[in-house]
Amino acid sequence: MKYIALLALSLFINQATYAQLSNTELDSLEIRKIYDMSLLNGKSYKWLDHLSNEIGGRLSGSVDAQRAVDYTKKELESLGLDKVWLQPVMVPKWVRGAKEFSYVESAPGSTRNINITALGGSVSTPEGGTKAQVIEVQGIEDLAHYGEAQIKGKIVFFNRPMRADLINTFEAYGGCVDQRYAGAAEAAKYGAVGVLVRSMNLRLDDFPHTGSMGYGDTPVNKRIPAAAVSTNDAEYLSGLLKIVKTTEVYMKINSSQLEDVKSYNVIGEITGSEFPNEYIIVGGHLDSWDLGDGAHDDGAGVVQSMEVLRLLKEIGYKPKRSIRVVLFMNEENGLRGGNEYAAVAKKNGENHIFALESDSGGFTPRGFSFQTEKSKFQQFLAWKPLFEPYLIHSFTIDHGGADIGPLENGNIVLAGLRPDSQRYFDYHHASNDTFEFVNKRELELGAASMTSLIYLVDKYGLE
Amino acid sequence: MKYIALLALSLFINQATYAQLSNTELDSLEIRKIYDMSLLNGKSYKWLDHLSNEIGGRLSGSVDAQRAVDYTKKELESLGLDKVWLQPVMVPKWVRGAKEFSYVESAPGSTRNINITALGGSVSTPEGGTKAQVIEVQGIEDLAHYGEAQIKGKIVFFNRPMRADLINTFEAYGGCVDQRYAGAAEAAKYGAVGVLVRSMNLRLDDFPHTGSMGYGDTPVNKRIPAAAVSTNDAEYLSGLLKIVKTTEVYMKINSSQLEDVKSYNVIGEITGSEFPNEYIIVGGHLDSWDLGDGAHDDGAGVVQSMEVLRLLKEIGYKPKRSIRVVLFMNEENGLRGGNEYAAVAKKNGENHIFALESDSGGFTPRGFSFQTEKSKFQQFLAWKPLFEPYLIHSFTIDHGGADIGPLENGNIVLAGLRPDSQRYFDYHHASNDTFEFVNKRELELGAASMTSLIYLVDKYGLE
Numbered sequence: 001m002k003y004i005a006l007l008a009l010s011l012f013i014n015q016a017t018y019a020q021l022s023n024t025e026l027d028s029l030e031i032r033k034i035y036d037m038s039l040l041n042g043k044s045y046k047w048l049d050h051l052s053n054e055i056g057g058r059l060s061g062s063v064d065a066q067r068a069v070d071y072t073k074k075e076l077e078s079l080g081l082d083k084v085w086l087q088p089v090m091v092p093k094w095v096r097g098a099k100e101f102s103y104v105e106s107a108p109g110s111t112r113n114i115n116i117t118a119l120g121g122s123v124s125t126p127e128g129g130t131k132a133q134v135i136e137v138q139g140i141e142d143l144a145h146y147g148e149a150q151i152k153g154k155i156v157f158f159n160r161p162m163r164a165d166l167i168n169t170f171e172a173y174g175g176c177v178d179q180r181y182a183g184a185a186e187a188a189k190y191g192a193v194g195v196l197v198r199s200m201n202l203r204l205d206d207f208p209h210t211g212s213m214g215y216g217d218t219p220v221n222k223r224i225p226a227a228a229v230s231t232n233d234a235e236y237l238s239g240l241l242k243i244v245k246t247t248e249v250y251m252k253i254n255s256s257q258l259e260d261v262k263s264y265n266v267i268g269e270i271t272g273s274e275f276p277n278e279y280i281i282v283g284g285h286l287d288s289w290d291l292g293d294g295a296h297d298d299g300a301g302v303v304q305s306m307e308v309l310r311l312l313k314e315i316g317y318k319p320k321r322s323i324r325v326v327l328f329m330n331e332e333n334g335l336r337g338g339n340e341y342a343a344v345a346k347k348n349g350e351n352h353i354f355a356l357e358s359d360s361g362g363f364t365p366r367g368f369s370f371q372t373e374k375s376k377f378q379q380f381l382a383w384k385p386l387f388e389p390y391l392i393h394s395f396t397i398d399h400g401g402a403d404i405g406p407l408e409n410g411n412i413v414l415a416g417l418r419p420d421s422q423r424y425f426d427y428h429h430a431s432n433d434t435f436e437f438v439n440k441r442e443l444e445l446g447a448a449s450m451t452s453l454i455y456l457v458d459k460y461g462l463e
Numbered sequence: 464m465k466y467i468a469l470l471a472l473s474l475f476i477n478q479a480t481y482a483q484l485s486n487t488e489l490d491s492l493e494i495r496k497i498y499d500m501s502l503l504n505g506k507s508y509k510w511l512d513h514l515s516n517e518i519g520g521r522l523s524g525s526v527d528a529q530r531a532v533d534y535t536k537k538e539l540e541s542l543g544l545d546k547v548w549l550q551p552v553m554v555p556k557w558v559r560g561a562k563e564f565s566y567v568e569s570a571p572g573s574t575r576n577i578n579i580t581a582l583g584g585s586v587s588t589p590e591g592g593t594k595a596q597v598i599e600v601q602g603i604e605d606l607a608h609y610g611e612a613q614i615k616g617k618i619v620f621f622n623r624p625m626r627a628d629l630i631n632t633f634e635a636y637g638g639c640v641d642q643r644y645a646g647a648a649e650a651a652k653y654g655a656v657g658v659l660v661r662s663m664n665l666r667l668d669d670f671p672h673t674g675s676m677g678y679g680d681t682p683v684n685k686r687i688p689a690a691a692v693s694t695n696d697a698e699y700l701s702g703l704l705k706i707v708k709t710t711e712v713y714m715k716i717n718s719s720q721l722e723d724v725k726s727y728n729v730i731g732e733i734t735g736s737e738f739p740n741e742y743i744i745v746g747g748h749l750d751s752w753d754l755g756d757g758a759h760d761d762g763a764g765v766v767q768s769m770e771v772l773r774l775l776k777e778i779g780y781k782p783k784r785s786i787r788v789v790l791f792m793n794e795e796n797g798l799r800g801g802n803e804y805a806a807v808a809k810k811n812g813e814n815h816i817f818a819l820e821s822d823s824g825g826f827t828p829r830g831f832s833f834q835t836e837k838s839k840f841q842q843f844l845a846w847k848p849l850f851e852p853y854l855i856h857s858f859t860i861d862h863g864g865a866d867i868g869p870l871e872n873g874n875i876v877l878a879g880l881r882p883d884s885q886r887y888f889d890y891h892h893a894s895n896d897t898f899e900f901v902n903k904r905e906l907e908l909g910a911a912s913m914t915s916l917i918y919l920v921d922k923y924g925l926e
Contacts, residue, residue: 039627164502164904167853202904364827364883366854390630391829393856420827420883422904441627441665441885 027386027459031452033315035390038448043310045440047075047303048362052293052435059120059290060330061093061261068286069264072302072327076268079310083271086264089340091330093261094121096290097254100227101129104237106244114233116196117208117291118253119180120333121215122226129252130155130194130225136241140178140186152191155249157241158183159198159234162425169421170360173200173428177211184226185216194251195226198234200425206230207430210289212333225253263329265337268309272321272458279345279352280457281324282308282450284359285331285403292433296424299435300362300443302327304417307447308454319458321353328403331359335402342406354457356415356450357401361427362443363419367394368453371414379463383456392449394418413462417450490849490922494915496778498853501911506773508903510538510766511825515756515898522583522753523793524556524724531749532727535765535790539731542773546734549727552803554793556724557584559753560717563690564592567700569707577696579659580671580754581716582643583796584678585689592715593618593657593688599704603641603649615654618712620704621646622661622697625888632884633823636663636891640674647689648679657714658689661697663888669693670893673752675796688716726792728800731772735784735921742808742815743920744787745771745913747822748794748866755896759887762898763825763906765790767880770910771917782921784816791866794822798865805869817920819878819913820864824890825906826882830857831916834877842926843878846919855912857881876925880913 038044051058051068058065069086076084102116118124135150136157137143143151158179162172177200184195199209208228215223229237240247266286272278284301288294305325312319329337345352356368367387370380377397384395400414408414419442427433501507514521514531521528532549539547565579581587598613599620600606606614621642625635640663647658662672671691678686692700703710729749735741747764751757768788775782791800808815819831830850833843840860847858863877871877882905890896 035630036628165499167498167908169904364885391857394854422827422908423902426902439886439889441632445630445885 027456030315030317030455031386034311034451034455035448037311037314038307038444038451039441042307042444042447044303044307044443044447047306048295048299048438048443049435051299051302052295056293057290058286058288058294060091060263060287060333062290065263065287065329069266072266072286072306076266076306076325079268079313081268081270081309083269085267087267087340087344088262088264089329089336090260091263091336092334093258094333095256095258097124097256100251100253102227102249102251104240105248105250106240114237115206115208115230116227116251117210118255119197119213119226119228120210120289121213121257122184122253122255123223124255125194125225125251125253129250131248131250132193134237134241134247134249136238140182143186143190148190151187154192155194155196156183156187156192157196157237159238161198162200162202164202169202169425172202173425176200180211180228181213182216184213184224185218188218188222188224192224194224196229196249197226199228199231200428201231203426204231204235206232207432209429210291211429225251227251227253265329265341266327267324269322269324270309270312270319272319274320276322277351278321279324279350280321280354280454281326281352281404282356282454283326283328283403284357285329285337286327287330287332289332289429291429291431292427293435294433295435295438296361296427296433297429298331298359300438300446301358304358304443304447304450308451311447311451312455317455321458323454323458331403338403339406345407352407352412353462354413354415355400355404355407356417356454357404358417358446358450359401359403360417360419360421361424362438362446363423364442365392365417365419365446365449367392367396367418369396369398369400369416369418371400371408372397376413376462387449387452390445390449415453417446419446490919493778493780493918494849497774497914497918498911500774500777501770501907501914502904505770505907505910507766507770507906507910510769511758511762511901511906512898514762514765515758519756520753521749521751521757523554523726523750523796525753528726528750528792532729535729535749535769539729539769539788542731542776544731544733544772546732548730550730550803550807551725551727552792552799553723554726554799555797556721557796558719558721560587560719563714563716565690565712565714567703568711568713569703577700578669578671578693579690579714580673581718582660582676582689582691583673583752584676584720585647585716585718586686587718588657588688588714588716592713594711594713595656597700597704597710597712599701603645606649606653611653614650617655618657618659619646619650619655620659620700622701624661625663625665627665632665632888635665636888639663643674643691644676645679647676647687648681651681651685651687655687657687659692659712660689662691662694663891664694666889667694667698669695670895672892673754674892688714690714690716728792728804729790730787732785732787733772733775733782735782737783739785740814741784742787742813743784743817743917744789744815744867745819745917746789746791746866747820748792748800749790750793750795752795752892754892754894755890756898757896758898758901759824759890759896760892761794761822763901763909764821767821767906767910767913771914774910774914775918780918784921786917786921794866801866802869808870815870815875816925817876817878818863818867818870819880819916820867821880821909821913822864822866823880823882823884824887825901825909826886827905828855828880828882828909828912830855830859830881832859832861832863832879832881834863834871835860839876839925850912850915853908853912878916880909882909
């Protein structure tokens with residue numbers, strides 16, 4: 001009954017010739033099988049449980065990143081794919097060291113602890129910590145306004161919040177994250193001794209959110225420590241500074257940048273039966289920040305990508321093209337895995353026609369973004385009615401994803417799964433990015449949506 | 464810049480005359496104002512915090528239901544509406560009494576506690592509890608198959624799970640909830656001594672989910688106690704019964720049905736400037752089950768509905784028609800408030816043209832359902848492009864809502880906010896339906912979506 005209703009809907013929407021209707025009919029049925037398998041006999045949630053709770057945070061170069069490599073390789077091997085292998089890549093190894101410590105002091109002895117976390121890549125503070133007066137700014141562009149006169153010797157507190165009025169929270173993130181990435185390098189130019197950045201979080205809570213930062217061409221001896229502060233403590237500090245301008249902050253960071261170490265992208269392949277040198281890839285990143293378990297970022301994308309190949313096998317689909325799952329290493333602080341995969345693909349003359357990334361959390365899927373020109377986008381738009389029974393409505397031309405970005409060559413289509421974005425920054429890069437905040441059904445709907453798109457690209461190719 | 468882009472989009476979509484474009488332009492701007500106000504200066508989340516954490520569960524006839532009446536009346540009075548009043552209604556008063564207790568016993572002395580909760584309206588067990596062997600069935604239709612021979616003297620365990628393959632979880636709920644509502648009345652016909660029902664929950668966890676049940680025309684002395692069991696314990700019991708068919712369950716329920724008591728619908732109105740006898744209402748239900756705080760069900764709908772009137776005032780919109788917020792009492796176990804509101808409206812000859820209900824949780828809004836014929840639905844469809852910048856994609860012809868149902872007269876259009884449904888039954892009627900599981904942005908996006916629809920209906924009327 002349900003299948004018939006679905007078919008009727010598809011027939012109604014797609015006013016085309018009989019032959020085309022027949023394909024639409026078959027596609028409706030195949031896609032229904034994919035969703036059923038994901039929701040009734042899915043494996044993504046169990047994999048995520050292991051990755052989050054048995055392994056945990058997987059920062060590049062860590063023992064747990066290596067355990068994640070070993071685990072996902074073993075699991076992919078159990079699926080009966082044609083090939084599973086590790087692709088070596090050297091990755092940076094930054095370690096946090098002992099947990100950070102910080103307090104504000106509004107008058108001698110009148111202190112209150114605040115929740116901070118070192119940004120990934122930050123230098124440590126001196127042995128005894130850094131203590132200085134604080135100057136609050138609303139962004140990098142404010143630094144020139146205050147100048148060295150008011151900044152030198154101080155800790156710069158970047159406090160521009162994410163804009164709550166933007167519907168897509170990634171847009172709000174994009175409007176703030178320069179403070180986190182480049183704030184320390186820019187503040188150092190004016191003689192700042194440290195940087196505190198308001199966490200990239202739309203919610204008021206106590207979790208500091210880490211994330212990557214870079215010093216650019218700042219000389220090593222001019223590099224200053226940088227930490228994120230929780231949104232609640234950012235509000236507190238900002239309020240205090242309005243009353244007591246001489247408020248000082250003490251911060252202690254214990255991080256180190258070690259030598260690069262060898263790590264791996266994990267790759268599995270179903271070799272194409274008709275066009276084995278046309279490659280379709282689906283992936284997420286295996287590394288994560290160290291504070292939480294990396295359940296949403298990007299454990300979800302990893303297990304969904306693995307599930308794509310498992311689901312295709314389970315429904316008995318034989319791909320015409322070679323379909324690979326790629327679990328990228330080091331997206332968070334280097335993109336070494338993404339760069340290496342693209343370099344090897346180019347060297348081997350592999351013709352990659354399509355790459356799909358899931359790296360926006362394991363939330364209810366809303367659609368896909370396609371990094372391509374308008375003419376090619378039409379082919380995807382024509383498939384949209386097949387997704388509407390699953391409440392996938394949003395097909396847009398936009399960015400594909402970070403790890404697949406290096407594959408861009410003017411021909412390949414890059415695409416990203418676009419889940420609902422409202423809750424993502426509640427957890428992103430924070431210690432509450434844990435398994436319990438991933439909903440099983442939302443995760444599975446995402447995996448099924450990705451599999452359906454890969455199925456269509458494989459079956460029809462891209463024109 | 465953003466407004467201009469939105470306008471351009473609206474212009475592009477709506478290929479109509481200049482006059483119409485001008486309206487679309489204005490509507491785009493008004494709707495943007497509504498969303499901005501909700502996301503940047505919303506009050507819904509603060510109200511929900513109070514309703515959930517300061518008041519808590521609000522079962523009809525309870526002291527806390529009365530506190531919720533007093534609180535929401537006071538808050539509505541603070542908004543400067545034209546009228547705020549209480550509409551008296553007699554409601555049933557069922558009380559749970561001391562927490563339920565239950566265990567399974569697979570052999571004498573070999574027991575394990577299980578998590579149960581009395582269904583709302585259930586009679587209590589005898590003083591010493593009810594202990595009996597268990598027969599598992601997959602639904603009411605199974606009872607005739609087993610017959611009195613196998614059911615008499617036993618506890619019937621209804622264990623048909625919600626279907627995970629259905630994308631809309633309310634559809635899965637609809638396919639199971641007859642077991643909860645009518646299971647006891649039906650099982651009593653075969654001589655059962657009690658009923659256990661698998662919780663209406665797609666997730667495996669330890670929370671039992673209550674909900675309404677009825678005895679129909681079962682004589683008082685034949686009524687048997689009925690409880691929900693958590694999904695984890697339903698799985699456990701089912702597994703145990705496969706091994707030990709003589710497994711017994713002990714259950715103790717301490718509930719009472721008291722005399723009806725007086726309660727209230729809470730109503731606020733902005734009186735229309737042009738058509739004061741054309742009424743548009745927006746509402747949710749103020750009562751909730753007693754286990755959690757009723758944050759999603761239906762605290763969210765209550766505060767969103769209050770927010771609709773506040774937002775219209777905040778953006779300076781003067782309604783042509785009379786717009787009412789109605790906070791209904793007793794949706795969960797009687798619908799007395801909804802029935803009373805419709806009866807009074809009819810008696811007073813008030814011409815209700817549109818009613819919008821929010822009672823599906825405070826999750827990311829995905830669209831609206833409209834209970835109307837196809838011709839009227841076209842007017843709503845024409846407005847859909849105005850909602851797409853806010854990722855509202857789903858306008859369907861479907862059920863409006865329980866509380867507004869009694870207003871149906873063949874002319875009024877009933878509508879329901881349709882949030883994402885994936886997580887709803889994780890919390891529905893269970894002790895974890897608490898404030899912390901409502902996301903502020905999701906709640907606020909819902910309130911803004913509702914306000915925008917009410918604005919359009921008021922401005923243009925319904926044809």
